[in-house]
Amino acid sequence: MAVELDEGAGRLTVHGLLFRVCTEQIVELRNRLREPLWWEIAAKKELEICSWIEQPDWAARLSRQLLATVEGMEAHCLIACSAALRALDTYHRERRIEVERQVVDRIAFLAPAASPIAEQVPKDHRLDRSRSDLEHDLDSVLDLWWKVVDLEGFKVQPSFLCLPALVSEELGRRFERRKDLRIALASPFANLAFEARGDPSRRHSDDGTPYRFIGLAPASMEAARKTLGEIVAACAEEEVDVLCFPELSLDTDLLAHLHLLLESSNSTLHPALVVAGSFHVSEATGWVNRCRAFDGFGRKLFEQDKCLPYRLPATQASELPEELRALLGIDARGGFEDIQLSSTLFVIDSSVGRLATPICLDFSGQELRDLFVRTGTNLLFVPAMTPRLHDFQARARDLGTQTRATTFVANSSWLLKRMELGPLVNRVLSYVPAKCAPQDTGRWLSEELVLFSIREMLGVA
Numbered sequence: 001m002a003v004e005l006d007e008g009a010g011r012l013t014v015h016g017l018l019f020r021v022c023t024e025q026i027v028e029l030r031n032r033l034r035e036p037l038w039w040e041i042a043a044k045k046e047l048e049i050c051s052w053i054e055q056p057d058w059a060a061r062l063s064r065q066l067l068a069t070v071e072g073m074e075a076h077c078l079i080a081c082s083a084a085l086r087a088l089d090t091y092h093r094e095r096r097i098e099v100e101r102q103v104v105d106r107i108a109f110l111a112p113a114a115s116p117i118a119e120q121v122p123k124d125h126r127l128d129r130s131r132s133d134l135e136h137d138l139d140s141v142l143d144l145w146w147k148v149v150d151l152e153g154f155k156v157q158p159s160f161l162c163l164p165a166l167v168s169e170e171l172g173r174r175f176e177r178r179k180d181l182r183i184a185l186a187s188p189f190a191n192l193a194f195e196a197r198g199d200p201s202r203r204h205s206d207d208g209t210p211y212r213f214i215g216l217a218p219a220s221m222e223a224a225r226k227t228l229g230e231i232v233a234a235c236a237e238e239e240v241d242v243l244c245f246p247e248l249s250l251d252t253d254l255l256a257h258l259h260l261l262l263e264s265s266n267s268t269l270h271p272a273l274v275v276a277g278s279f280h281v282s283e284a285t286g287w288v289n290r291c292r293a294f295d296g297f298g299r300k301l302f303e304q305d306k307c308l309p310y311r312l313p314a315t316q317a318s319e320l321p322e323e324l325r326a327l328l329g330i331d332a333r334g335g336f337e338d339i340q341l342s343s344t345l346f347v348i349d350s351s352v353g354r355l356a357t358p359i360c361l362d363f364s365g366q367e368l369r370d371l372f373v374r375t376g377t378n379l380l381f382v383p384a385m386t387p388r389l390h391d392f393q394a395r396a397r398d399l400g401t402q403t404r405a406t407t408f409v410a411n412s413s414w415l416l417k418r419m420e421l422g423p424l425v426n427r428v429l430s431y432v433p434a435k436c437a438p439q440d441t442g443r444w445l446s447e448e449l450v451l452f453s454i455r456e457m458l459g460v461a
Contacts, residue, residue, distance in 0.1 A: 009059060010104070011053075011058075011088060011091065011092070012092070012099065012102065012104040012107075012109065013104055013105055014059065014062070014084075014088065015085070015088040015089070015092065015107075015109070015146075015148070016104060016105055016107030016109075016148065016150075017105075018081050018082075018084055018085040018088065019085060019107065019138070019148045019150065020107075020150060021078075021081050022078070022081055022082055022085055022138055022142070023138050023150065025078055026136055026137075026138055026141065027136070028075075028078060029078055029079075029082055029141065030141050032075055032078065032079060033079075033082070033141065038075070038079055041076075041079055042079045042082055042083045042086075043083075045065075045079065045080055045083035045084075046083040046084075046086050046087050049062065049065075049083055049084050049087040050087045050090060050091075053087050053088065053091050054091070062084055065080055065084075066080055066081065066084070082142055085142065085144070086142055086143075086144070089142075089144045089145055089146050090145075092109065092146060093145045093146065096111055099111075099146075101160040101162075101349070103151070103160075106150070106151040106152055107148060107149070107150055107151065108148070108149040108151060108158065108160065108375075109146055109147075109148060110146070110147035110148075110149065110160065110354075110375065110376065111146065111147070112145065112146075112147060112376065113147070113349065113353060113354030113376045113377070113378050113403075114349070114350065114351055114352065114353055114354070115353060115378050115404055116172075116175050116176075116351075116352055116353070117181070117352065117353060117378075117379070117406045117432065117433075117454055118378065118404035118406070118433050120179060120454065120455075120458055120460065121404075121432070121433060121434040121458060122434075122458075124435075125434045125435045125436060125437075125458075126404075126433070126434065126435070127400055127401045127404065127433050127434070127435060128401075129401055129402065147374075147375065147376050149374045149375055150374075154370075154371055155343065155367065156307045156342070156343055156344065156345050156367065156368055156371060157343060157344055157345070158344075158345050158346075158347045158371060158375055159344050159345070159346050159347070160347050160348075160349070161302060161346055161347070161348045161349070162348065162349045162350070163273075163301065163348050163349065163350035163351075163355070164295065164301060166295070167272055167273055167295045167296075167301065167350075168350040168351045168352075169351060170269060170272050170296075171241060171242075171272055171273065171350065171351055171352045172350075172351025172352060174241055174272075175351070175352055178455075179455065179460070180453055180454050180455040181241045181242065181352060181453075181454045182238065182239060182240050182241050182242075182451060182452070182453055182454075183240070183241065183242045183243075183244070183408050183430070183451070183452045183453075183454070184231075184234075184235055184238070184240040184242070184243045184244070184271065184445075184449055184450070184451050184452075185244050185408055185409075185410040185427075185428040185430070185442075185449070185450050185452070186231050186243060186244065186245045186246070186249075186410060186448055186449050187246055187410055187411060187412065187413040187427040187428060187448060187449075187450075188224070188227045188228075188231065188245075188249065188413065188448035188449075189216070189220075189224055189227065189249060189413065189414050189448075190413035190414055190416070190417040190447075190448075191417065192216060192217070192220035192223060192224055192414070193216070193217035193219065193220045194213055194214075194215070194216055194217065194220075194248070194251075194327075194414060195213070195214040195215055195216070195217050196211055196212065196213045196214060196327055196328045196329060197211065197212060197214055197329050198210065198211040198328055198329020198330050198335060199211070199329070199338065200329070202338075203333075204336070207311060207334065207335070207336045208311075208312065208313075208314065208317065208330055208331075208333045208334030208335040208336060209329060209330040209331065209333070209334075209335040209336075210335065210336055210337075210338035211328045211329050211330055211335050211336075211337070211338055212280040212287050212337065212338040212339065213248050213251075213279060213280045214251075214280075215251040215252065215253065215279075216251050216253065216254060221253065221254075224254055225254070225257050227448060228254065228257055228258055228261060229261060230446065230448075231446075231448060231449050232258075232261045232262065232265065232266060233265070234445050234446065234449055235266075235270055235271045235449075236265075236266060236267075236268055236270045238270075238445060238451055239268075239270045240270050240271045240451065241270070241271060241272055241273070242271055242272070242273045242274075242275070242381065242408075243271040243273070243274045243275070244274075244275040244277075244381045244382075244383065244408055244410045245274075245275065245276055245277030245383060245410055246277050246383050246384060246385060246410045246411055246412040246413070246414075247277060247278045247289070247291075247359055247360050247383040247384050247385040247412060248277070248278060248279055248280070248289070248385050248412060248414075249277040249278075249279070249383070249412060249414070250277045250278075250279055251279050252279070252281065255276060255279075255292065258274070258276060258294070258298065259294065259298035260298070261298070262274065262294060262296060262297055262298035263297055263298040266296050266297065266298075269296035269297075270296070271296060272295065272296045273293065273294075273295065273296070273301075274293065274294040274295075274296070274298075275291065275293050275357050275381040275383065275410075276291070276292045276293065276294060277291065277383045277410070278290055278291040278292075278306065278359050278383045280338075280339065283340065285340055286339070286340040287338060287339050287340065288305045288306065288339050288340050288342065289305065289306035289337065289339045289359060290303055290304070290305050290306075291303065291304045291305075291306075291357050291359050291383055293357060302346055302348065304342075304345070304346050304356075304357045304358070304359065305340075305341075305342035305344075305359075306337075306339060306341065306342060306359040306360070306361075306362060307341055307342045307343070307344075307345065307358075307359075307362045307367070307368065308341065308361045308362050308365055308367055308368075309336055309337040309339060309341060309361075310336065310337040310360065310361055310385075311334070311335075311337070312330070312334045312335045312336065313334050314332060314333050314334040316334070317330060317331070317332050317333065317334040317335065318332040320419070321418060321419065321420070323418070324418045324419070327418075345358065345362070345368060345371060347375045347377055350379075352379060353378045353379030353406070354375065354376055354377050354378050354379065355377070355378075355379040355380065355381065356372070356377050356379075356380055356381075357380070357381050357382070357383070358372075358380065358382055359382070359383055359384075360382070360383065360384040360385060360386060363380065363382045363384075363392065363395060363407075363409070364384075364386075364391040364392045364394075364395050365391075369395065369398070369399075372399055372402075372403065372405070373399070373402045373403055376403050377399075377403060377405065378399075378403045378404055378405040378406065379405065379406050380396075380399070380405060380406070380407045380408070381408050381410075382407065382408065382409040382410070383410055384409050384410065384411045384412065385411065385412035385414075385415050386411060386412075386415070386426075387415065387416065387419050387421060387426070388426055389409060389411060389426045389429050392407075392409050392429050393429060393431070395407075396409075396429065396431035397431065400431060400432070400433035401433070404433040405433060406431065406432050406433060406454075407429070407430070407431045408428075408429070408430050408431075408452070409428060409429035409430075410428055411426055411427055411428060411429070413427055413448070427450070428442065428450050430442060430452050430457060432454065432457045432458055434457075434458055436459075437457055437458060437459065438456070438457065438458075438459045441453070441456045441457045
């Protein structure tokens with residue numbers, strides 16, 4: 001192999017190129033570096049490159065090294081690439097502020113995510129990645145510090161943000177002081193009426209009828225506002241740090257009322273962060289399923305639109321209660337969520353983790369799984385509307401192993417009620433990345449609200 005460098009390229013561009021080269025040759029590189037002789041050669045080359053990586057002619061010197069291979073010496077070039085990559089990893093680590101969250105040539109450079117929750121897990125209870133995972137992970141093989149994400153091939157692209165400083169610092173102070181976060185998952189409105197609408201004129205032969213939620217029925221609005229007030233008051237009383245609602249639960253009117261409640265009565269900033277579920281909202285290009293996040297004063301922090309549509313095949317639609325199919329405006333041939341899909345996943349750094357708020361299938365489906373892993377996302381608040389949480393539990397365990405992720409899922413009690421699945425079945429899910437973590441650690445504050453403590457989830461006294 002031969003690697004040609006543009007001598008005018010910047011260090012980040014070369015860093016990304018070498019990352020791609022080494023990733024493509026990960027099996028060969030891993031096997032070579034298992035041999036002491038090759039590891040010694042790589043270490044010597046790395047020291048040499050580090051000695052002149054800051055010099056003005058660094059690119060020319062590196063180019064000459066990588067081009068100085070002849071036929072039959074491909075392994076030497078690969079080892080030189082790995083040595084240069086480690087040298088650049090060190091160089092950019094020392095200049096973290098200048099590099100963090102940059103995207104160059106479709107390569108993202110992320111500093112390691114804060115992971116205070118995972119660090120609270122006793123060492124003998126921490127989850128270990130499997131040997132097969134580590135063998136194909138360049139970060140582990142080369143012990144790289146930077147989280148480099150090759151964005152090629154991802155249909156949904158990450159957008160990297162920071163949680164606003166006031167919110168992030170407040171959550172960080174609380175965690176540092178208590179070694180704990182208190183997470184409340186709300187699953188309200190089981191007995192209230194939502195209005196939905198199907199569009200039979202656009203029925204697809206394969207996918208059925210498109211449908212979307214319109215809003216809470218006017219007759220239910222007073223009861224819903226009362227419930228929201230009780231939830232916010234309970235969060236203040238119990239010193240909740242983060243509050244999360246389900247998918248398709250807070251329409252435009254209820255969001256406005258939640259904003260008013262936080263602005264007027266949340267003087268202690270409990271909760272400090274609110275993931276306000278999601279709802280179908282109209283945009284210029286069509287309808288979207290949108291999750292909004294607020295700070296403790298009700299100010300909007302960010303919005304996450306759903307990336308994958310929910311499809312209800314005929315085999316499942318035929319098993320639904322006829323009343324529910326009629327409410328959605330579909331029939332036994334099935335239906336699909338009538339929304340425009342987002343091509344962006346917001347990945348948000350904070351003092352308590354690298355968080356995301358994927359909506360329902362965006363979390364449990366396969367399409368975004370590798371994106372969570374590659375970006376090191378380790379704190380997930382998931383609004384959901386699903387009859388069962390088995391796939392969510394499996395994905396939470398998977399990400400717990402891969403990125404030491406903590407996951408909370410707030411599910412729709414409204415749907416569960418209409419499917420006659422019981423009052424408390426599958427309402428919420430919580431997961432921390434620890435072996436033998438205590439189960440059922442949540443404490444129900446009311447029929448609509450359950451409280452989790454990270455310390456209790458980890459079994460820490």
